[in-house]
Structures are given as structure tokens and as C-alpha cells.
Amino acid sequence: MQDNLTTFPRRLLQHGKERPHKPAFREKDLGIWQTWDWQQTNEEVRALACGLAAIGFQRGMNLAIIGDNRPRLYWSMLAAQCIGGVPVPMYQDAPAADLAFVLENAEIQYAIVEDQEQVDKLLDLCEQCPSIAHIAYEDERGMRNYTHQQLISYARLQEMGREYDKANPGFYEASIAEGKESDNAIILYTSGTTGKPKGVCQTHKALLSAATGGIGFDKLTDEENVLSYLPMAWVGDCLFSFAQALTAGFTVNCPESSDTVTTDLREIGPSYYFAPPRIFENMLTQVMIRMEDAGAIKRKMFHHYMDVARRVGSDILDGKPVALGDRISYAIGNALVYGPLRNVLGMSRIRVAYTAGAAIGPDLFRFYRSIGVNLKQFYGSTETCAYICLQPDGEIKFDSVGKPAPGVEVKLAPNGEVLVKSPTLMHCYYKRPDATAEAIDGEGYFHTGDAGIFDNDGHLRIIDRAADVGKMNNGAIFAPNYIENKLKFFPFIKEAVAFGHERDKVTAFINIDMEAVGNWAERRGIAYSGYTDLAAHEQTYALVKECVEKVNADLAQEALMSDTQVHRFLVLHKELDPDDDELTRTRKVRRKFIAEKYAVLIEALYGGKASQYIETQVKFEDGRTGMVAADLRIMDLKAA
Amino acid sequence: MQMNEQEAITAGRKIGDVILDMRNISLSFGGVKALTNISFNVREHEIRAIIGPNGAGKSSMLNVINGVYRPQQGEIVYRGQQRKNMDCYAAAKSGIARTFQNIALFKGMTVLDNIMTGRNLKMKSNFLLQALYLGPARREEIEHRRKCEEVIDFLEIQHIRKTPVGRLPYGLQKRVELGRALAAEPQILLLDEPMAGMNVEEKQDMCRFILDVNEQFGTTIVLIEHDMGVVMDISDRVVVLDYGKKIGDGTPDEVRTNQDVIDAYLGVAH
Numbered sequence: 001m002q003d004n005l006t007t008f009p010r011r012l013l014q015h016g017k018e019r020p021h022k023p024a025f026r027e028k029d030l031g032i033w034q035t036w037d038w039q040q041t042n043e044e045v046r047a048l049a050c051g052l053a054a055i056g057f058q059r060g061m062n063l064a065i066i067g068d069n070r071p072r073l074y075w076s077m078l079a080a081q082c083i084g085g086v087p088v089p090m091y092q093d094a095p096a097a098d099l100a101f102v103l104e105n106a107e108i109q110y111a112i113v114e115d116q117e118q119v120d121k122l123l124d125l126c127e128q129c130p131s132i133a134h135i136a137y138e139d140e141r142g143m144r145n146y147t148h149q150q151l152i153s154y155a156r157l158q159e160m161g162r163e164y165d166k167a168n169p170g171f172y173e174a175s176i177a178e179g180k181e182s183d184n185a186i187i188l189y190t191s192g193t194t195g196k197p198k199g200v201c202q203t204h205k206a207l208l209s210a211a212t213g214g215i216g217f218d219k220l221t222d223e224e225n226v227l228s229y230l231p232m233a234w235v236g237d238c239l240f241s242f243a244q245a246l247t248a249g250f251t252v253n254c255p256e257s258s259d260t261v262t263t264d265l266r267e268i269g270p271s272y273y274f275a276p277p278r279i280f281e282n283m284l285t286q287v288m289i290r291m292e293d294a295g296a297i298k299r300k301m302f303h304h305y306m307d308v309a310r311r312v313g314s315d316i317l318d319g320k321p322v323a324l325g326d327r328i329s330y331a332i333g334n335a336l337v338y339g340p341l342r343n344v345l346g347m348s349r350i351r352v353a354y355t356a357g358a359a360i361g362p363d364l365f366r367f368y369r370s371i372g373v374n375l376k377q378f379y380g381s382t383e384t385c386a387y388i389c390l391q392p393d394g395e396i397k398f399d400s401v402g403k404p405a406p407g408v409e410v411k412l413a414p415n416g417e418v419l420v421k422s423p424t425l426m427h428c429y430y431k432r433p434d435a436t437a438e439a440i441d442g443e444g445y446f447h448t449g450d451a452g453i454f455d456n457d458g459h460l461r462i463i464d465r466a467a468d469v470g471k472m473n474n475g476a477i478f479a480p481n482y483i484e485n486k487l488k489f490f491p492f493i494k495e496a497v498a499f500g501h502e503r504d505k506v507t508a509f510i511n512i513d514m515e516a517v518g519n520w521a522e523r524r525g526i527a528y529s530g531y532t533d534l535a536a537h538e539q540t541y542a543l544v545k546e547c548v549e550k551v552n553a554d555l556a557q558e559a560l561m562s563d564t565q566v567h568r569f570l571v572l573h574k575e576l577d578p579d580d581d582e583l584t585r586t587r588k589v590r591r592k593f594i595a596e597k598y599a600v601l602i603e604a605l606y607g608g609k610a611s612q613y614i615e616t617q618v619k620f621e622d623g624r625t626g627m628v629a630a631d632l633r634i635m636d637l638k639a640a
Numbered sequence: 641m642q643m644n645e646q647e648a649i650t651a652g653r654k655i656g657d658v659i660l661d662m663r664n665i666s667l668s669f670g671g672v673k674a675l676t677n678i679s680f681n682v683r684e685h686e687i688r689a690i691i692g693p694n695g696a697g698k699s700s701m702l703n704v705i706n707g708v709y710r711p712q713q714g715e716i717v718y719r720g721q722q723r724k725n726m727d728c729y730a731a732a733k734s735g736i737a738r739t740f741q742n743i744a745l746f747k748g749m750t751v752l753d754n755i756m757t758g759r760n761l762k763m764k765s766n767f768l769l770q771a772l773y774l775g776p777a778r779r780e781e782i783e784h785r786r787k788c789e790e791v792i793d794f795l796e797i798q799h800i801r802k803t804p805v806g807r808l809p810y811g812l813q814k815r816v817e818l819g820r821a822l823a824a825e826p827q828i829l830l831l832d833e834p835m836a837g838m839n840v841e842e843k844q845d846m847c848r849f850i851l852d853v854n855e856q857f858g859t860t861i862v863l864i865e866h867d868m869g870v871v872m873d874i875s876d877r878v879v880v881l882d883y884g885k886k887i888g889d890g891t892p893d894e895v896r897t898n899q900d901v902i903d904a905y906l907g908v909a910h
Binding site: 141144145256 | 855
């Protein structure tokens with residue numbers, strides 16, 4: 001790394017000089033892709049940074065950023081950094097109450113938000129967090145009658161910035177020059193599987209070294225295109241759409257709205273792509289639903305060539321030897337099925353795709369690789385700037401997360417917990433020395449909380465959360481995530497929660513996928529009135545039972561896991577939802593909470609009852625609550 | 641929505657002078673008297689609701705306003721000009737757009753194309769140039785497309801831009817129909833039961849769009865609606881019809897306490 005490029009604002013200036021007319025950001029507006037090159041981006045950020053200074057934002061302050069992925073919000077992150085502030089992106093779909101904690105914890109005085117919705121949320125919170133003094137909004141729609149003195153439009157802020165810039169020549173350059181690599185670059189709040197969110201402080205140095213490491217590893221250039229559609233508050237988006245884009249100088253594309261991502265993906269055709277397993281899962285579900293609706297010939301062709309792909313596809317991608325006949329079959333399949341399919345999914349130009357955030361079902365993973373998408377896994381956490389382990393090209397294993405990333409040192413604790421030491425490690429949790437001391441030990445190792453093992457080739461394999469891994473009464477290891485992920489691979493199952501710690505047998509809650517099961521029911525002429533009704537349907541139970549039996553057969557094959565076959569299950573009457581605190585905002589199951597909330601159901605599962613009545617409170621998006629009640633059936637299974 | 645909030649919204653725009661004055665309108669079909677001697681006016685930038693039980697003559701009234709029906713008696717004064725025999729085309733030309741009780745979209749066409757039809761009256765170039773997509777026609781089409789995209793953005797339906805309307809759920813079709821009316825950049829927008837058959841969430845969305853249209857574009861809105869909650873929340877003034885006669889007229893609060901209106905809705909012993 002060159003000495004003068006040690007912070008993101010310096011990188012930005014450099015791109016403006018080196019590649020002034022290469023596209024930096026794109027956004028679809030009124031149906032047309034608008035482009036800003038690096039030079040324009042520099043001008044925009046400059047105006048905004050000076051605008052922030054003009055309204056009193058100072059070095060060391062935190063700037064809240066709330067909204068969907070928009071170029072202007074990425075510029076806000078840069079603008080804050082330019083004048084020595086720290087951007088704090090927050091989850092845009094979080095209700096006001098959840099934001100309150102973060103706003104207070106980060107002592108937010110200044111915020112830049114997307115639209116009226118976010119403005120309303122912040123104004124509601126002004127009483128609770130009186131420190132919020134300035135709110136800039138990007139989208140002026142519906143804002144005409146707001147007279148609150150805290151508000152200022154983004155455009156006006158930039159205008160003030162230009163004036164300020166004229167009045168204070170040299171201020172901007174001097175501010176950037178003052179920035180050091182050891183300064184805080186960003187605070188990312190962790191979703192908090194347990195307890196309150198914690199603010200992870202990452203320095204410019206840590207983020208840049210993670211970005212540079214990844215770029216070298218996958219040979220990324222300034223020609224790449226990414227589509228940024230994941231929450232800006234998530235470390236994945238921060239790394240891929242911000243840190244790496246600014247390090248390599250490639251193009252960040254922002255979708256028109258969160259509903260148009262699939263279309264936008266197809267129009268942009270990104271070359272570098274990152275998504276959590278859930279998104280890949282949804283795409284596959286969509287494909288499968290549409291294939292079931294397709295004509296008989298197409299369906300037959302699809303299934304025939306998918307069989308070919310499953311057999312040899314990933315070997316071809318990895319450059320392993322494959323018989324000539326199979327190669328020919330695969331080439332025909334590529335022309336007839338895989339190519340068009342990749343095109344529909346918007347994956348025609350993908351060179352490298354990553355998934356992380358949760359374990360991905362091996363079959364799901366295999367599917368994308370077999371149709372020629374170079375999908376790889378990495379493993380990491382917010383505290384390590386995303387990267388800990390990465391799968392190198394050509395060394396893909398379905399059950400591992402790859403080798404330690406460049407410069408990262410990984411070792412296992414006696415209890416199987418993964419420990420990490422690396423330059424990308426956070427320097428602290430914001431204002432939480434106690435939590436920092438708990439996470440990073442005296443030798444500088446970060447405790448990830450994940451249980452893993454190294455295989456013979458030095459690849460790390462994550463089994464589960466260290467805290468979740470339990471023991472069954474007969475001493476067998478119980479890794480609930482492992483079982484749940486197997487279940488969730490079926491398009492009909494959206495979520496699953498397995499129980500078995502200190503029990504004789506394993507049982508599970510199942511959440512059906514409304515879209516997939518609804519479509520399935522429609523084609524069979526099964527009438528239902530809503531989620532609860534469909535979930536309780538006899539034929540739905542039969543469908544889920546089939547899936548669970550297949551998982552059991554799978555588990556029976558594995559020596560370590562054969563004792564953890566699912567013996568009894570029930571289909572939940574409502575979808576597990578982050579609004580009801582059952583899932584985290586990144587949609588991970590909050591195991592303990594669910595176990596407490598639905599204790600009566602677990603009792604019924606182990607008590608041998610055939611059914612159990614339950615009433616549950618649900619929260620709607622507008623904050624009101626309602627009740628859902630159902631008599632849930634419990635189904636027994638034979639072990640394979 | 642609470643009243644104080646609504647007052648805040650009304651405060652932001654100025655309700656102007658009367659732009660549409662219906663005077664002593666009577667309409668009958670053979671022996672059936674659909675409307676009897678009805679007078680009311682609509683002021684610029686206001687949201688005016690027409691309510692009444694089934695068969696009260698609400699839709700007939702809208703049809704009179706935009707020229708589908710011609711009343712046997714009475715006069716319509718629109719922007720100071722008397723219009724006795726206004727046909728639909730002239731009404732549309734003069735800036736009146738509407739949506740229908742039963743959705744009247746082209747089911748096989750995409751959302752974008754449907755909204756584009758709302759621009760029909762504004763297109764100037766001739767058919768041949770349009771077919772060949774030449775010179776001025778091309779520029780014109782690009783301009784109209786931009787307008788349509790603004791409507792699409794306004795109604796938040798980007799994700800279904802290219803979807804055939806027939807495949808959309810009912811609530812979204814209603815929204816597209818509103819979009820087509822908006823594409824005509826109307827001065828008066830007639831909405832015939834915009835929320836019929838919608839669930840609570842869809843109704844909330846629709847209310848928001850209607851208020852936004854009114855506030856942002858200053859469009860005058862005349863709407864028929866059965867949902868009393870909606871009517872009382874969003875309208876500035878309400879006219880009540882029953883059996884083709886006007887039985888009440890005034891602000892939502894006045895109408896709410898009007899004994900004739902209460903009788904019409906709850907029934908009285910005859």
C-alpha cells in the first residue's frame with residue numbers, strides 16, 4: 001500500500017486523479033441508469049463534507065446514516081470520513097425503538113437519511129434522544145410541510161457546502177490530510193444474537209487491509225461491477241460496496257428499489273457478487289417454482305441437464321479431468337439450460353460470487369457451481385472486517401469455508417471455538433471495554449463464538465455456534481444449525497429450529513415457505529385462507545414429513561450425526577419474524593428466545609402429545625399487535 | 641390518521657375558488673330518476689367526497705361530471721364557463737381524468753403501456769411518425785415516457801413496470817389505474833371507489849397516494865368511497881346523496897352530525 005493512500009478519503013482523491021471518467025456509482029432513477037464517474041463523485045463528496053462542516057459537524061463526531069443503498073448515502077459515509085467524522089450506518093428497516101438504542105449509544109447529533117419514512121422515525125425519537133440536532137434527507141418527496149428546525153435537504157446541505165468551500169479554501173484538503181490510518185473509519189453495530197447491539201469500531205487501516213487482501217486473493221480490478229442491495233449497516237456491504245470499491249476503484253450499482261433487485265441484477269450483470277445464503281436460496285426457489293409451471297418438454301430438458309450438471313459441473317469449473325462425453329453433454333446443457341438460466345438470474349458475467357453470514361446447504365451451493373457460477377464461501381464476522389477464511393479458486397469443498405485469509409492467523413480453542421488474530425481485527429467495541437476484553441483475550445486473539453474443525457487440507461469447517469453446540473443424553477454431539485440447514489435446503493421449508501441438548505431425541509419446529517408451499521397447494525387445488533391455515537393443513541404436514549425423512553436418511557449416513565435424526569416435529573402457525581424478536585435483523589434464529597417463548601410447544605414435543613394449543617402475540621409493521629392462535633399437530637417419524 | 645395531522649396537511653395547500661359548479665342537475669333513465677335537482681360545487685385543490693348508500697346516484701354524478709351522461713336539466717359551470725353538452729373527450733381535454741369502480745385497464749398490456757395510454761391526449765405527432773418512431777415522434781415519446789416514469793416512481797410500482805396488468809393483484813391494479821389517470825396530468829381527478837375491495841394495508845397506501853397527489857400536484861379530487869373512516873379522514877368537504885337527492889353537504893364533522901344523513905345510513909321507521 002502506498003503511504004499516501006492510508007485512508008478512504010485519500011483513496012477517493014486518488015481515483016479522481018487516476019481514473020476521473022471511469023464510472024464509480026450508478027443508480028437507477030426514473031427507469032434509467034444514472035452514472036457518476038470518480039471525478040463527479042469527488043465533487044459530490046466535497047460539497048457534502050463542506051456542508052456538514054458548515055452546519056457544525058466536527059472531527060470525532062459520529063454521523064448516522066439510514067436508508068436503502070443509495071450513492072448519496074455512500075457519499076455521506078465518505079464525507080463524514082473526509083472531515084474526520086465516523087459514519088454509523090444503521091438498519092433501515094429497524095423500527096424506531098431499535099434505532100433509539102444505537103442513536104443514544106453512538107451519541108448521534110447529525111444524521112443523513114434517505115426519505116420521509118426515516119425522517120419520521122428520527123423525529124419520533126427526538127424526545128428520547130434530544131441530542132439529534134440535524135437531519136439531512138435525500139428524497140424530498142412528502143417533505144414540503146415539515147417545518148422542524150432540525151431538517152435540511154441533502155441538496156441544500158451541498159449548496160451550503162459549496163459556499164463554505166469558497167469561503168474556506170483549503171479546509172477540505174487540510175481535513176483529509178489530517179486523517180490518520182489509525183482513525184476510526186466506521187462503527188458497525190452487530191445484530192446482537194444475544195443482548196444489546198454492540199458498536200464495532202474499525203479503523204481505516206483494518207478495513208483497507210481486509211479490502212486489499214480480498215482484492216489480491218480474487219484478482220479484482222477497477223473493471224468489476226457490484227450490485228449493492230444488502231443493508232448498509234452490514235459488514236458485508238461495507239466491505240464489498242464501500243471498502244473494496246474504493247480500494248480497487250470499481251463500480252457500485254444501486255438498485256431502483258428493494259423490490260426491483262432481481263430485474264436490476266439482470267440489467268447490470270455484476271462481475272463480482274455477494275449475497276447471504278438466503279438470497280441464493282430464494283433465487284433457487286423461484287427457479288424451481290417457475291420450472292414446475294413450465295411445459296413438459298422444458299421441464300424434462302431442465303431436469304436431464306441439471307442431472308448432468310450435478311455430476312460434472314463443478315469439476316469442470318474447478319478444471320478437474322472430466323470424460324469427453326460428459327464434457328459434450330455439459331456443453332449442450334450450457335447452451336440450452338445453464339446459460340439461459342444464468343442470464344435470467346443475472347449471473348452471466350459473474351467471475352467471483354461469495355456467500356457468507358450463515359452456513360449454506362451443500363446442495364444449494366452445488367447447484368450454483370454446477371451451472372457455472374463461481375460461487376465460493378468465506379467465513380468471518382463484523383469484528384474481523386468480514387474476512388477470516390476464504391475458499392481459493394479451484395479448492396472448493398462443500399462443507400468447508402476455506403483457508404485463512406492473507407495475514408489472518410486462526411487457531412482452535414480446546415472446546416472447538418475458532419480464535420482469530422489479524423490486522424483486520426476491530427480495535428474495540430464502542431464504549432464497551434468490558435465486552436472488548438471479553439471478546440479479545442490477552443494474547444490478542446478474538447473469540448468468534450463459532451465451533452469449528454480443521455480438515456486434512458487445512459480448510460476450516462464450521463459446525464455451529466460454540467454456544468449452541470450441545471450434547472445429547474447419550475453423549476452424541478448435537479449441532480442444531482447443521483440439522484436446520486439441511487432442512488432449510490428444501491424450498492418448502494423456510495426456517496427450522498432443532499432441539500436436542502440434554503435430551504434423548506431430537507425434535508424440530510418447522511416454518512413453511514409461504515410462496516413455495518402456497519404455489520404447491522394451488523396446483524393441487526388445496527384451499528387455504530392464510531398462513532396459519534396452510535401451515536396446519538394435513539397435506540402440508542405430509543409434504544414436510546417427506547422432507548424431514550430425507551434429512552434423516554442423510555444424517556444416518558454420517559457417523560457423527562446419525563444420533564441426531566429428527567424424531568418429532570411440528571409446523572409453526574406463524575412465520576418467525578425479526579419484529580417479534582424471534583430472528584435477528586440478519587435473520588438468524590434466536591434460539592434461546594424461541595425456546596422460552598414456545599416452551600409449551602417443546603414440552604408437547606417431548607411429552608408425546610399429539611397436538612398442542614397455542615396463542616401468540618404478533619407485531620405488525622406499523623407497530624400494532626395482534627394474536628394468532630392455533631391447535632398445532634405434532635408428527636412422529638421413524639429414524640432411518 | 642388524526643384530525644390535527646389532517647389540519648396540518650390542509651394548511652399546507654391553499655383551497656382556492658370554486659372551479660366546478662353543478663347546478664340543479666337532474667338525470668333520469670326513462671322513468672327512473674337517478675339524480676334529482678342536485679347542486680354542489682368543488683373548489684380548487686380540495687378533496688371532495690361524494691357518499692351515499694347503494695343506488696344513491698354517486699357514480700351517475702361522476703358520469704355527469706366527465707360527460708358520459710348528459711343531464712336532462714341543470715347546468716355545469718367549469719372554470720367559469722357553462723358546459724351543457726360536454727362529451728367525454730372534451731372533458732378529458734379540459735383536464736378531467738378518472739378511475740373506475742370496476743378496473744378498466746388493458747389486461748394484456750404492461751403497467752408502463754397502460755400508464756402510457758393516459759398520455760394519449762397529449763401526444764401531438766401523427767400516427768405514421770409514431771409507427772416509424774421518427775424524429776419528433778421519438779423525442780415526444782421519450783418525453784412522455786419520462787412523465788410516466790415519474791408517475792411510476794410516485795406510486796412506487798417500479799418493480800412491476802414491465803408486468804402485464806392482468807397478472808397483478810387487485811390492489812396493485814387499482815394503483816395502476818390511478819397511475820394512468822395521473823399520467824394525463826389532470827386538474828380534476830375523479831375517483832370512483834378507489835379503495836373498494838382492498839385490505840387495510842392497501843387502503844392506507846391508497847390514502848397516502850391520494851393525499852400526496854393532492855398536496856404535491858395540487859390536483860382537485862372528487863372521490864366516491866364507502867369506507868367512512870377513509871372519507872372522514874381525507875376529505876375537506878363531503879356531499880351526501882340518497883335516492884338521487886342531496887341530503888347533506890359540508891365538512892366531515894357537519895355531515896357526521898346531520899340527522900338526515902344518520903337516518904339514511906341507519907334507516908328510520910317510515
